[in-house]
Amino acid sequence: xxxxxxxxxxxxxxxxxxxxxxxxxxxxxxxxxxxxxxxxxxxxxxxxxxxxxxxxxxxxxxxxxxxxxxxxxxxxxxxxxxxxxxxxxxxxxxxxxxxxxxxxxxxxxxxxxxxxxxxxxxxxxxxxxxxxxxxxxxxxxxxxxxxxxxxxxxxxxxxxxxxxxxxxxxxxxxxxxxxxxxxxxxxxxxxxxxxxxxxxxxxxxxxxxxxxxxxxxxxxxxxxxxxxxxxxxxxxxxxxxxxxxxxx
Amino acid sequence: xxxxxxxxxxxxxxxxxxxxxxxxxxxxxxxxxxxxxxxxxxxxxxxxxxxxxxxxxxxxxxxxxxxxxxxxxxxxxxxxxxxxxxxxxxxxxxxxxxxxxxxxxxxxxxxxxxxxxxxxxxxxxxxxxxxxxxxxxxxxxxxxxxxxxxxxxxxxxxxxxxxxxxxxxxxxxxxxxxxxxxxxxxxxxxxxxxxxxxxxxxxxxxxxxxxxxxxxxxxxxxxxxxxxxxxxxxxxxxxxxxxxxxxx
DNA sequence: TTCCGGTCTTGATCTGTATCAAAGATGATT
DNA sequence: AATCATCTTTGATACAGATCAAGACCGGAA
Numbered sequence: 001x002x003x004x005x006x007x008x009x010x011x012x013x014x015x016x017x018x019x020x021x022x023x024x025x026x027x028x029x030x031x032x033x034x035x036x037x038x039x040x041x042x043x044x045x046x047x048x049x050x051x052x053x054x055x056x057x058x059x060x061x062x063x064x065x066x067x068x069x070x071x072x073x074x075x076x077x078x079x080x081x082x083x084x085x086x087x088x089x090x091x092x093x094x095x096x097x098x099x100x101x102x103x104x105x106x107x108x109x110x111x112x113x114x115x116x117x118x119x120x121x122x123x124x125x126x127x128x129x130x131x132x133x134x135x136x137x138x139x140x141x142x143x144x145x146x147x148x149x150x151x152x153x154x155x156x157x158x159x160x161x162x163x164x165x166x167x168x169x170x171x172x173x174x175x176x177x178x179x180x181x182x183x184x185x186x187x188x189x190x191x192x193x194x195x196x197x198x199x200x201x202x203x204x205x206x207x208x209x210x211x212x213x214x215x216x217x218x219x220x221x222x223x224x225x226x227x228x229x230x231x232x233x234x235x236x237x238x239x240x241x242x243x244x245x246x247x248x
Numbered sequence: 249x250x251x252x253x254x255x256x257x258x259x260x261x262x263x264x265x266x267x268x269x270x271x272x273x274x275x276x277x278x279x280x281x282x283x284x285x286x287x288x289x290x291x292x293x294x295x296x297x298x299x300x301x302x303x304x305x306x307x308x309x310x311x312x313x314x315x316x317x318x319x320x321x322x323x324x325x326x327x328x329x330x331x332x333x334x335x336x337x338x339x340x341x342x343x344x345x346x347x348x349x350x351x352x353x354x355x356x357x358x359x360x361x362x363x364x365x366x367x368x369x370x371x372x373x374x375x376x377x378x379x380x381x382x383x384x385x386x387x388x389x390x391x392x393x394x395x396x397x398x399x400x401x402x403x404x405x406x407x408x409x410x411x412x413x414x415x416x417x418x419x420x421x422x423x424x425x426x427x428x429x430x431x432x433x434x435x436x437x438x439x440x441x442x443x444x445x446x447x448x449x450x451x452x453x454x455x456x457x458x459x460x461x462x463x464x465x466x467x468x469x470x471x472x473x474x475x476x477x478x479x480x481x482x483x484x485x486x487x488x489x490x491x492x493x494x495x496x
Numbered sequence: 497t498t499c500c501g502g503t504c505t506t507g508a509t510c511t512g513t514a515t516c517a518a519a520g521a522t523g524a525t526t
Numbered sequence: 527a528a529t530c531a532t533c534t535t536t537g538a539t540a541c542a543g544a545t546c547a548a549g550a551c552c553g554g555a556a
Binding site: 438439440450451454455457458471 | 502503504505506
């Protein structure tokens with residue numbers, strides 16, 4: 001649900017009918033005019049690396065459309081995805097000059113960027129922005145910690161169910177969909193990307209997706225189009241508290 | 249390294265010779281006087297649960313002394329530690345009223361607390377605080393993501409080495425120790441707690457600690473007192489980039 | 497000193513997931 | 527329509543770590 005004082009850029013941002021919300025609806029007008037100078041769009045193709053870990057990072061921004069991932073790679077090639085960037089997600093870290101992770105476009109991606117130094121100035125002058133960014137960062141921290149439980153303690157089947165639940169929920173949030181009937185969405189990730197997110201191999205992902213399908217927890221049309229007849233069942237498979245809290 | 253504008257409470261805070269730094273050195277004096285009204289100390293015994301997940305959380309604070317953990321538990325008892333709270337770490341979440349995790353005192357703990365509502369007011373009025381808190385939260389997010397790589401992709405031996413590296417580094421930071429010679433510290437965690445942090449069983453932790461000892465990567469006096477003759481070797485075992493970045 | 501509860505180690509065996517291998521879809525390009 | 531590259535599924539086997547089980551250690555209490 002996009003809030004009035006949302007820092008994120010909404011999907012309409014590219015046309016910019018609501019560009020004045022791009023940073024913060026509570027900002028005064030003159031700040032927003034100034035914003036125009038430091039805002040610009042970037043387009044990335046599917047597969048393209050937006051930024052490499054260790055690179056100088058001279059912008060912050062948010063995803064307007066498309067999907068990108070945040071990944072960490074060890075020298076021997078083992079890869080762990082540490083974040084999934086969907087439309088409205090914020091990218092970059094105020095106060096740090098180099099990127100800590102690879103950011104890779106999974107699909108074609110449009111990002112709305114702000115030059116970093118002026119953005120940081122703006123943040124200093126307008127406290128709402130720092131406060132809003134703090135809330136967003138705390139949410140991401142919660143998500144990361146939630147994921148630590150998935151990675152550390154869940155079985156392969158539970159991991160898959162957890163990932164599907166999260167994608168279903170995020171998809172519903174973005175598209176104003178409901179979660180109380182059958183839920184349908186497109187998987188934005190290859191089996192390999194899912195594996196990298198879940199700390200599994202792609203073969204195991206494939207097997208467990210097939211198993212969930214066989215057991216009627218999900219239906220597949222093609223490889224990527226998923227229908228969940230009953231989210232409650234999926235959440236049970238994920239091993240989450242079954243009080244339905246996630247459905248609210 | 250404690251910074252001048254550190255939000256955290258330092259170890260001396262209990263005696264409060266430097267209590268005016270308790271929130272932010274850059275705050276003006278009158279804000280600090282007001283602070284006295286909303287600050288208090290709490291003492292917890294080893295094993296005591298500071299707060300239960302889901303509980304109403306009416307304070308924020310920071311650890312003055314002792315060690316606490318942030319854990320998540322599934323209905324069937326599987327437990328994952330999602331954070332380790334050492335002296336100077338911040339506890340609590342401005343803007344959210346219930347705790348998301350269990351906070352458990354591992355040793356006796358003293359926390360310096362601030363009543364939540366007034367603290368949030370203070371944050372609104374004094375932008376440095378929100379900004380400092382944002383930096384701290386971003387650091388925690390980095391730590392959580394680092395840990396996702398450990399949980400998702402590292403072997404048991406690498407996991408143990410990673411945990412020991414982190415504890416060694418944090419210990420050195422707090423005690424102004426060096427990391428370029430032999431490093432000695434006390435393990436603040438039982439084998440079971442280590443297992444819960446690493447997504448392993450306590451038996452596997454025990455075996456891998458023994459293996460690292462046999463291979464001369466570490467030495468043990470008793471069960472808990474660890475010496476690392478050469479941090480570089482330990483970092484190699486952890487599978488971290490071996491450019492020594494961590495030693496700086 | 498002995499007892500005792502909690503912690504830790506070690507051994508034997510089991511199992512979930514990785515690994516290795518091959519073939520089946522799918523969609524783009526010619 | 528045929529070719530090709532990429533993604534996905536499925537099978538056979540191997541292995542890291544879990545599980546089950548038994549003691550060893552260690553500090554505190556009596």
